[in-house]
Amino acid sequence: GQQLNQSPQSMFIQEGEDVSMNCTSSSIFNTWLWYKQDPGEGPVLLIALYKAGELTSNGRLTAQFGITRKDSFLNISASIPSDVGIYFCAGHSVATGNQFYFGTGTSLTVIP
Amino acid sequence: GAVVSQHPSWVICKSGTSVKIECRSLDFQATTMFWYRQFPKQSLMLMATSNEGSKATYEQGVEKDKFLINHASLTLSTLTVTSAHPEDSSFYICSARSASGGYEQYFGPGTRLTVT
Numbered sequence: 320g321q322q323l324n325q326s327p328q329s330m331f332i333q334e335g336e337d338v339s340m341n342c343t344s345s346s347i348f349n350t351w352l353w354y355k356q357d358p359g360e361g362p363v364l365l366i367a368l369y370k371a372g373e374l375t376s377n378g379r380l381t382a383q384f385g386i387t388r389k390d391s392f393l394n395i396s397a398s399i400p401s402d403v404g405i406y407f408c409a410g411h412s413v414a415t416g417n418q419f420y421f422g423t424g425t426s427l428t429v430i431p
Numbered sequence: 432g433a434v435v436s437q438h439p440s441w442v443i444c445k446s447g448t449s450v451k452i453e454c455r456s457l458d459f460q461a462t463t464m465f466w467y468r469q470f471p472k473q474s475l476m477l478m479a480t481s482n483e484g485s486k487a488t489y490e491q492g493v494e495k496d497k498f499l500i501n502h503a504s505l506t507l508s509t510l511t512v513t514s515a516h517p518e519d520s521s522f523y524i525c526s527a528r529s530a531s532g533g534y535e536q537y538f539g540p541g542t543r544l545t546v547t
Contacts, residue, residue: 322474350534361437361524361538362475369533407474411534419465419536421475 325408325422333430338395340425342408350411351391352419353382355404362407366393398429432458435527437539444515444546451511452542454525460505461527465536466498469522481508505530515546 325342332338342351350369354362366377368384368391375382381394391408408422434457444450454464463482467475479495481487481502489495497519499511508527512519522543526536 352535354538359522359541359543361435361526361541364433364535364537367533367535409536418477418480419534421477424474426472 323408323410323420323422325406325425327425328423329426329428331428331430332398334398334400336398338398338402338427339392340394340406341390341392342410342422343390344410344420345389346410346412346415346420347388348410348412349388351382351384352409352411353380353391353393354407354409356407356424357404365406395427398427400429400431403427403429433529433535433537434458435525435537435539437525437542439542440540441543442545444544446516446546447514449511449513450515450544451509452523452525452544454508454510454527454539456506456527456529456537459527460530461508462505462530463528464502464508465526465528466500466508466510467524467526469524469541471522475524478510512544515544517546520544520546 323342323344353365356362366382371388373384379396383392406425409419411419436455438453466478478493479487479489481500483502487500502508524541526538
């Protein structure tokens, strides 16, 4: 199935720095979701976006639904060590039924 | 809210045996559940979508006779790996979509399967 392009693939940052990652698709989506996965665990939903241009925050996390509906962005401000993990985007379109398409993941390492 | 459990969390079995993995939505009803497979350092690969009371829809390349899915109730779906082989060793994760909610999927903690 379709896989979304996520970038960067990995990031190594100092604690306290801000983080930005994005996800792009060749198709238009109606819903974008952002997940965080810790090693050996299932992904945890961070933010859900439903409208083009929508900007939603969850604590230090902010995500945006791109105007073109083909991309989404996730920002993490003032990173802390527990932000370490793999971040996945997921896109859904009514036209493709119930299926979500997942991004390739961004691995984040925070150096204390 | 929106908690999904999986059992077992890890299992080791011998080649040729079958293994059943359970996925339960604990505090909501899930009309749709999804089964994924994940290899180390890779993204999630959708195996099948299961709707309560109907047959699962399998993704291309996934053998439905090998990966049996049953979604018998609004809170339980099971994945049975039949006649397991070492190449079936992987991390299997289920997710559930609420019957009353939007399109969000809530994931279980995953099951690590090792076939020896």
